[in-house]
Amino acid sequence: MNMQYIRKTLVTGLAVLTAGFLAFSTAAQAGVKIQKWQTSSGSEVYFVENHDLPIVDISINFAAGAARDTAQKSGVAGVTRYLMTLGAAGMTDEKIANKMADVGAILGGDFDADRAAFKLRTLSSEREKTQALDVFTKILQHPDFPEDVLAREKARIIAGLQESATQPESISSKAFMAALYGSHPYSLDESGEVDTVGRISRADLLDFYRQYYGAKGAVVAIIGDLSREQAAAVAESMTAGLPESAIKAPIPAVTLPTQPVEKRIAHPASQSHILLGYPGIKRGDPDLFPLYVGNYVLGGGGFVSRLTEEVREKRGLVYSVYSYFAPMAEAGPFQIGLQTKKDQAEDALKLVKETLDNFIKNGVTEAELKAAKANIIGGFPMRIDSNSKILDYLSMIGFYKLPLNYLDTYNSSVEKVTAAQIKDAFSRRLKPENFVTIIVGDPDAK
Structure with a gap:
């Protein structure tokens, strides 16, 4: 052979x-x-x-x-x-x-x-x-x-x-x-x-x-x-046989913005690409599950999210719109992203901001909360259905010093989230008045 x-x-x-x-x-x-x-x-x-x-x-x-x-x-x-x-x-x-x-x-x-x-x-x-x-x-x-x-x-x-x-x-x-x-x-x-x-x-x-x-x-x-x-x-x-180097100092803490930043960048593309956001949370943050479940309703749930419903489905102002939190060793970004025609960029951005403001002010409905939990919990088995996926969780748990029972308690942590917790976490952690906004493909950019 x-x-x-x-x-x-x-x-x-x-x-x-x-x-x-x-x-x-x-x-x-x-x-x-x-x-x-x-x-x-x-x-x-x-x-x-x-x-x-x-x-x-x-x-x-x-x-x-x-x-x-x-x-x-x-x-x-x-x-x-x-x-x-x-x-x-x-x-x-x-x-x-x-x-x-x-x-x-x-x-x-x-x-x-x-x-x-x-x-x-x-x-x-x-x-x-x-x-x-x-x-x-x-x-x-x-x-x-x-x-x-x-x-x-x-x-x-x-x-x-x-x-x-x-x-x-x-x-x-x-x-x-x-x-x-x-x-x-x-x-x-x-x-x-x-x-x-x-x-x-x-x-x-x-x-x-x-x-x-x-x-x-x-x-x-x-x-x-x-x-x-x-x-x-x-x-x-x-x-x-690895090098005998000392454990390194942690990454420095993130300073939160104290005023808004907006940058408009010219580009010949037919679409405007817009990102806006704010520093979010660290791994292991106690607000993680309220923010995660809440963001599923806001912009993380695809076609069932508020942003998609308000900005794409009802008004047809964007090709796509989403939001997410990216926890890191220090505060990773909360980001909203959208793509739209250049001549609709201002209207789309305005509506996204209004939808976010309304979400922070009023929170989620009980129906939205129930549906979000059902989708997240129902999809969890697919996140640990292979050894390679579990390996990634082991690495994350170890690197970020999360509890060993993180996977065992994941669904119960989601289930415990209340509408009041979501409203409280979003109002404390996000300050839209100090958001960073980037518009690439802005028709008026120099």
Whole structure:
């Protein structure tokens, strides 16, 4: 039997098993039992044992997101995380990819303002698991940051940034975060800037890696076909060789705007792209569930939301309109977004503001509250119907230090929300008179 056939069989088998996770009954996922401990090197481990299928999912999270950049070196955090996967312990990016494909393993990851994460999905059989973990561990502990790969990726990132600078969605998002957060590190673009990315050197990546990829403070999440003892051994091996850097200071608190900001940006697009908002909440905030349930009614529930009903369905002023809270380590944004014809921009924006003001002033009706709860609770099983989704929750719970019973109490937390709590939370946390508003494609912009 040739190696190409073996490799194809393994990859296909893992794809089939991965798809099988979606077929789990919600009863099988009820009451997720999370075990927690600390490695000898100071990393926290969150583990869910599940032997239903021969697969293991692993994630390791570092406080090494874009908010750890500086304005002068914006982009270093993201390039560091990405290049770690493109050369390690003498292996080229091609060799890393081939060794993973050889055993049907999948390498992935996430990156945002707060954290940098690496993910691995592997079969739990000994040969496949051992080879995949060996490559994964080398990526974490011995990144090479090859000069030629750095030059190639810098050119690719710069080209992407230049392209983004012509797109109204990207322009509005970047302008919104800059206006909302000012000098706070959340204002920094996760991809960096053209000039700062162009200046990134291999030494910058090595310095960032040594400073922010230490074992202390790292969060390991594991779910799948392992025993507690096997999971502990995996976590120890992954973290023992990480840099010995100290736990970093928390991201600074966000200063709330004290006056409105409006920025109008010219663009040749036929539509206006409008964003408006205010700093929202942190992870673990006691107002999270009242704001989440309330926002489902306001603009998070799609076609059943107030904003869609008032601005799109009744008046036909927008192509789309939505709102959301994005909790982060510090106050993440509350954002309302809409797209409309340029000649309708002012009317649409005015109606959005009126709808929001009315919502904050009067709150939700009992009928709206009941429907929102039913939809949120009814949809919750789909949020934990696979090991990969549970892995993301384990990482979030660990990184943001949420209660271990977060998943078990999620639906009851939603059910407990009252109309009075929603009205109180929105009136305290959002100040429309101090909102940031960005209009890209404004016909009167200079």
